[in-house]
Amino acid sequence: MRIGIITFPGSLDDVDAARAVRLAGGEPVALWHADHDLKDVDAVVLPGGFSYGDYLRAGAIAARSPLMADVVTAARQGLPVLGICNGFQVLCEAGLLPGALTRNSHLHFRNRDQVLRVERADTSWTADYAQGQRIVIPVKNGEGRYVAAPADLDRLEAENRVVFRYVDGNPNGSLRDIAGVTSENGRVVGLMPHPEHAVEGLTGPSTDGLGFFTSVLKAAVAA
Amino acid sequence: MPRVVVDVVLKPEISDPQGQAVLGALGRLGHDGVRSVRQGKHFVLDVEGTPDEAELKQIAETLLANPVIEDVELHLPRD
Numbered sequence: 333m334r335i336g337i338i339t340f341p342g343s344l345d346d347v348d349a350a351r352a353v354r355l356a357g358g359e360p361v362a363l364w365h366a367d368h369d370l371k372d373v374d375a376v377v378l379p380g381g382f383s384y385g386d387y388l389r390a391g392a393i394a395a396r397s398p399l400m401a402d403v404v405t406a407a408r409q410g411l412p413v414l415g416i417c418n419g420f421q422v423l424c425e426a427g428l429l430p431g432a433l434t435r436n437s438h439l440h441f442r443n444r445d446q447v448l449r450v451e452r453a454d455t456s457w458t459a460d461y462a463q464g465q466r467i468v469i470p471v472k473n474g475e476g477r478y479v480a481a482p483a484d485l486d487r488l489e490a491e492n493r494v495v496f497r498y499v500d501g502n503p504n505g506s507l508r509d510i511a512g513v514t515s516e517n518g519r520v521v522g523l524m525p526h527p528e529h530a531v532e533g534l535t536g537p538s539t540d541g542l543g544f545f546t547s548v549l550k551a552a553v554a555a
Numbered sequence: 556m557p558r559v560v561v562d563v564v565l566k567p568e569i570s571d572p573q574g575q576a577v578l579g580a581l582g583r584l585g586h587d588g589v590r591s592v593r594q595g596k597h598f599v600l601d602v603e604g605t606p607d608e609a610e611l612k613q614i615a616e617t618l619l620a621n622p623v624i625e626d627v628e629l630h631l632p633r634d
Contacts, residue, residue: 432623
């Protein structure tokens with residue numbers, strides 16, 4: 333199963349994402365933001381980092397890169413897409429996910445192991461979790477405060493599109509403790525915390541992040 | 556060359572922690588009369604030929620500002 337990982341100028345976690353895919357049993361495929369080539373992958377990961385130096389707004393310029401036009405088209409046809417941290421910001425800027433990520437309410441960069449509650453265990457990226465399960469994965473961001481208009485937040489909740497919530501402390505002031513959301517069809521998921529940093533006991537606080545990458549292997553087979 | 560200015564500020568309902576930090580600093584400096592600070596972005600575009608308002612509006616609303624969280628004001632040159 334081929335999982336594409338996009339590298340933008342300023343991406344940092346593309347290598348860790350590729351490693352997580354490999355540990356889960358998939359084949360990571362390097363994708364370059366400036367190409368119009370998805371290389372026939374079965375799913376795509378947008379990794380964390382600081383694409384284009386966060387100029388203009390975090391993720392704003394990356395969202396307008398050539399490859400993202402192909403990602404948007406493919407995602408609307410059902411390609412599973414995961415955006416992690418900066419990748420989540422890119423997906424919001426590209427219009428694939430609702431809302432926006434703004435400066436942390438306390439203005440500090442926050443880097444710690446974070447407890448999340450899985451609110452949806454039926455998306456392409458969360459099928460290997462149980463609804464209500466608590467997982468621990470690292471969070472590291474300066475602009476991770478999830479915001480949207482109150483009416484849009486109500487609609488998201490009504491449509492059951494919040495995938496993860498922060499528990500035991502909200503690290504960035506995200507509204508309604510939202511850590512991650514999904515598209516209407518449950519195939520595009522974005523979150524600020526980093527599952528790719530929690531896939532091995534040696535380097536992460538847990539191996540709780542591996543489930544993202546094993547889940548999508550099944551979703552890709554099902555599609 | 557005609558100069559077009561675009562101002563972008565966070566929508567009133569979106570909290571602005573940077574503006575609040577500036578307000579806090581002003582208070583510590585004794586400027587008690589300032590009641591609120593909202594921080595934004597100011598873009599200056601030099602445009603060839605006669606500015607096309609529709610095109611500039613599109614630039615402002617789809618790239619320079621994120622309409623989910625920001626309001627945008629377009630200032631065309633007066634002549």
